[in-house]
Amino acid sequence: MITAIIGAMLITGSNGQLSSTFYSSTCSNVSSIVRSVVQQAQQSDARIYASLLRLHFHDCFVNGCDGSILLVSNSTLNIQSEQGAAPNSGSVRGFNVVDNIKTAVESACPGVVSCADILAIAAEASVSLAGGPTWTVQLGRRDSTIANMSGANSDLPAPSESLSSITTKFAAKGLSTTDLVALSGAHTFGRARCTTFINRLYNFSNGSPDSTLNSSYLPTLQNACPQNNQTALANLENLDPTTPDTFDNNYYANLQIDQGLLQSDQELFSTTGAATVSIVNSFSSSQSSFFQSFASAMINMGAISPLTGTSGEVRLTCSKINGS
Numbered sequence: 001m002i003t004a005i006i007g008a009m010l011i012t013g014s015n016g017q018l019s020s021t022f023y024s025s026t027c028s029n030v031s032s033i034v035r036s037v038v039q040q041a042q043q044s045d046a047r048i049y050a051s052l053l054r055l056h057f058h059d060c061f062v063n064g065c066d067g068s069i070l071l072v073s074n075s076t077l078n079i080q081s082e083q084g085a086a087p088n089s090g091s092v093r094g095f096n097v098v099d100n101i102k103t104a105v106e107s108a109c110p111g112v113v114s115c116a117d118i119l120a121i122a123a124e125a126s127v128s129l130a131g132g133p134t135w136t137v138q139l140g141r142r143d144s145t146i147a148n149m150s151g152a153n154s155d156l157p158a159p160s161e162s163l164s165s166i167t168t169k170f171a172a173k174g175l176s177t178t179d180l181v182a183l184s185g186a187h188t189f190g191r192a193r194c195t196t197f198i199n200r201l202y203n204f205s206n207g208s209p210d211s212t213l214n215s216s217y218l219p220t221l222q223n224a225c226p227q228n229n230q231t232a233l234a235n236l237e238n239l240d241p242t243t244p245d246t247f248d249n250n251y252y253a254n255l256q257i258d259q260g261l262l263q264s265d266q267e268l269f270s271t272t273g274a275a276t277v278s279i280v281n282s283f284s285s286s287q288s289s290f291f292q293s294f295a296s297a298m299i300n301m302g303a304i305s306p307l308t309g310t311s312g313e314v315r316l317t318c319s320k321i322n323g324s
Contacts, residue, residue: 018138018306022117027109031137034101034118035125041097042129046245049126050190051094056123057186057301058082058092059116061173062151064305066144067116069152070098070318077324085152090234091193095319098122102318115318116141120302127298130189132247133291138302142312145321159196159262163271166264173304179297180268181279185290187265188251189244191236194225197262202227212270214258217241221261237261249291252284 023030041048059069062082069092073081083092098115101122105113117139128134155173157166170180200210201222209218224237238244239261240251251265260266268276283290313322 017308018140018303020136020138022139023109023113027105027112030105030109030113030117031121031125033104033108034121035129037097037101037104038122038125039129041100045097047191048094048097049130049245049247050186050239051092052097052119052122052126053186054190055092055094055098056119057183058088058152058156059119060301060304061155061157061169063144063146063148064307065116065120065141065302066305066307066312067114067119067141067315067318068144068147070095070115070119070315071144071147071321072319074320074324077321079147079321080149082147082149082152085149085156087156087158088152098318106316111314111316114141114143114312114314116143116306118318123298123302127247127294130245130247132188133295135295135299138299140306140308142307142309143315143318143321144307144312157264159192159264160199161264163264163267163274163276173301175297175300177275178279178293179300181276181283182290182293182297183301184265184268185249185251185283185294187239187262188249189247190239191244192239192261193233194235194237195233197221197237198225198227198233200263201225210263210266212258212260212266217259239265249283249287252280252290255280256284 038052055069059065059067062068069082071079071081073079082088098118101118102115105118120137120139120141124135124137155169157169167177167180200213201218202209204210221237224235226232240254241259242250242254254260255266255269258266260269269280316322
């Protein structure tokens, strides 16, 4: 395990600054509280580490890292939850664990720590506990009072989207191609529903399966996701067939043998002439290089358009704005 040394560096966001020491005088043990609840949750839910990391990613890509993904719909306040957007519906999870974290944090430090920061801390704890890198989480985000369902539909990358389109979406958030390849490595653990990759298994092109899908891997996936079976679309498959619950660099080795589960994963390696190919090769040959780049990319992603200072609020309940 390596540690990304960021120290007390300040990350400048669109509305102010984040700092690793933001809660040092108001809730100094917040990280250990979050880590403890996350670790406990994993004992009964092997997927929770990956699910919590995904929540932070899906939060940050829509209006910035503002906890908006946690808000439930409220017609009175004209809030349409991002949880109902196509990239999130039926797949984002872990909200009960976030609530448990918030309860524990509120007990220790009432009204101090935002839900957006809880997502950032939980993401780092999840990666670390699964065997991945650690990094110094920058803090001081505030929670939004609005959600953006349409933004979730438009800004989040889709599993069947082209590499060029996904690269554009990352660039729009200030993230580099290296950040894209590193953050895609989050698919080294967790699960995906058949509906996200079944397009590759049968009639991808001219009536044949995706040619960039390993022919030995294909029958396993077809067995898990039978054709013309609506119920099976919700079936789950490991994103990494080798070490499905461990955060390591096997994801990139899988891509090199055409065993990327999602089309968007495999395109990182199989797109001829793409800048991503050499990065995949680098991360496959050096786990430490991947870990360093992933930690850096998480800090970059965590700094997307945060609400700071007096913007937004510190929600007392993560699923609803204060006073509602």
